[in-house]
Amino acid sequence: MMVALTQMMKRELTLANRRRADLANPLFFFLIVVALFPIGVTPDLAKLSQMAPGVLWVAALLASLLSLDLLFRHDYEDGSLEQMLLSTVPPQLLVLCKIMSHWLVTGLPLTLLSPLLSVMLALPAGSVPLLMLTLALGTLTLSLLGSVGAALTVGLRKGGLLLTILIMPMFVPVIIFGTSAIQSFNNDMPWIAQLAMLGAFTAGSCVFSPWLAVAALNITVGD
């Protein structure tokens, strides 16, 4: 089993490296949205620091959503996906590998970039570690939940919009708990509960998403 999974991980990461343009896209989107915010809304630091958690979160999620459509698309088009579904190892684990590598090449870089951008929005420096932690969990949850939507829409030629509509409702609680944890922290209020809820969402989607994604892939491929 380990042989197949290491092969899978290696393949996904090499491919991500060779399709670098796809990866740069979300990062630039994130950078531009956050950079334009102070210019477009207000340069007032007090107001900006109030909005900072929400802006960073929304921008990071939309950026990560950009690349979600491609999660299964290349593999669907060249037929590799069929082979994965027929593999000796459970396809759920292979899909989990794909999701994890998607997070490693989009969610993680976005998380690492966020402290730099938080300076632009005058986020209090003390909450930067919490911002990174919540963003790491949030983007991971998006990759996990998003895989189900990506699996359902991979057969459609223009699935991007539908994917967004499918995923967004599932994602509302995550964004609420994520941003409210940082805001509570900034206002010296208890924030552990929100963080715990966010963690619970990540853990739950980690358990269920691969199964749902494979079920969806079976439907799409079997058509």
Next chain:
Amino acid sequence: MVELLRAKGLYCERDERVLFDHFDFTVNCGEILHVKGPNGSGKTTLLRRLVGLSWIVEGDLTWHSSLSETGAKLDGHGFWYLAHRPAVTLQQTPLENLAFAIGLHNQKLPEEALWQALEIVGLRGYEDVPAGSLSAGQQRRVSLARLYVAIPNINLWILDEPFTALDVNAVDQLEQRIEAFAEAGGTMIMTSHHGLTHTAVRELHIGASL
């Protein structure tokens, strides 16, 4: 003779056209089954049903216990399925493609074995070239290379149009490989418009009676 597969009462309908109905056949161990039929007669759909990717075809399949635990659906480790889409990732080199195909069977072979398989299919010197810059025939050869790698337990090949885009020599070579495989006790189910000259080939016609 051991019966590997028994298909009973297969029925397929696409776009309100019945492709086949009450379709029965069996496949024995060591047999080459050549599924024939005009374009659009449901050959690919049938093969996809056999490997368990598609459920458009209704009816019962019973596999031999060596290939399937439950009898109804093939287990992943005992067969190669070469699909209509060749499963060759264009950004990867032939070597990486082959290693990944074998990796999905949870096997890791020494690199020499992979080089050798690629050499046999005539891709020597192309091992490290991205598959996207190879010709259609060469890409086909990348996916065929897996048939030249020795993996134990694989006793069934299901090939969908394996001769597409191949040149005359490659077609000969693949035919020889198929014969050798069948003589070693392997079973093969394939679709092709190309006729095999081997004597042990059994033909199965679909869509002819309609």
